[in-house]
Amino acid sequence: FFFFNDTATTEIYTEQIVGSVRCVQETGVALAIAPELFNLQHAKNFLEIVERTLIEQNSLGIKTLDPKEKEYKHFYDNSNDSNDYFIAQGFSYHNGPEWVWVYGFFLLGKLNLIRNDQSWTQERFISYLANHKHFIDSTDWLSLPELTNGNGQFCQFSSPAQAWSISAVAEAYFRGLKELKARTI
Helix, strand or coil: CCCCCCCCCCHHHCCCCCCCCCCCHHHHHHHHHCHHHCCHHHHHHHHHHHHHHHCCCCCCCEECCCCCCCCCCCCCCCCCCCCCCCCHHHHHHHCCCEEHHHHHHHHHHHHHHHCCCCCCCHHHHHHHHHHHHHHHHHCCCCCCCCEEEHHHECCCCCCCCCHHHHHHHHHHHHHHHHHCCCCCC
16 A cells, blocks of 8 residues: 555555555555655545545544454454454454554644645644543543554553554644644634
8 A cells, every 4th residue: 555656556546445445554654754755646535545434433543454344343352262263362453443553643644735735724633633632531541542442442452551642643733733823713
């Protein structure tokens, strides 16, 4: 899912996705750090597909696999000793649960792409962090977890306070405030 120039093609660019959409951490990080590597329209299409496919209404993170896939399991259970290959011994860790740190880089990538779009205000950008604010305000840890089960549900096998989760989301928040400061609704 890396795409570097106009001639690079992959199914992720189009509305007709063939196969699955997987949480592509590397692409989110690259969009956040080096957006000049990407064709702007392709990158926007990619983030729209990620948002539509891998983020739900109450999500804190981004799903690690497209829910249409048979391997998709929206939960992570590291204590499962069953014979179910897709969940036993925490196998589903990369096949559905929502990783919070990736969401921070998703927002940083989005910020890079919307920087010159005047329809984006601080308020609109910060609205993407409403679930995170609510979570931080309601937990004893005053932090964000490593991951959640589907749609932002608690996962008992996740670290309750993950440094890279809170730092990626905090960086997106503060950069959004700074870069969109002159814009209001």
